[in-house]
Amino acid sequence: MNSKSSGSAEALRRRKRLTVAIKQSLRELRMHLSLLNLHVGAHLDLKDVDLDCLDLIATHGPLSPSALARAAGLHPATITGILDRLERGGWVARERDSSDRRAVAIRALNGRNAEVTRLYSGMNTALDRICAGYAEPELELLADFLRVTATAGHSATEELAAS
DSSP, X not given: OOHHHHHHHHHHHHHHHHHHXXXXXXXXXXXXXXXXXXXXXXHHTOOHHHHHHXXXXXXXXXXXXXXXXXXXXXXXXXXXXXXXXXXXXTSEEEEEOSSOTTOEEEEEOGGGHHHHHHHTHHHHHHHHHHXXXXXXXXXXXXXXXXXXXXXXXXXXXXXXXXX
């Protein structure tokens, strides 16, 4: 084997190792973020799925219950129970549409945001510190990678849900 092809083979091996390392790091990140969310939910007396739905409502809301069910990948009957718990806890409000009294929109209430922000402050501070170590072009690359990865995760979820 000549030096050019052996260099090319070594470059392919390095690339494969890096790709495997990225996938492993993403799995570890998912696990640690799941544990963080579990602890945040426990402090707030929210189930994991309640916290996920609250995040969807806060990020994309107001949402109808059926839109929330689709976004969360849950059965509408399950969403009813989640919304009941979130409403009782003062996290969300159900609002009727003035033009169609049957239509309901769910919106997040701002009153308890400080609790959530406080519980995630350790992670947010760590992320600020991590990002401070990167130059702007590197941050743009990382942001693009995460955006594309999130889109790939969304597509994979939709494909699996459809099968």
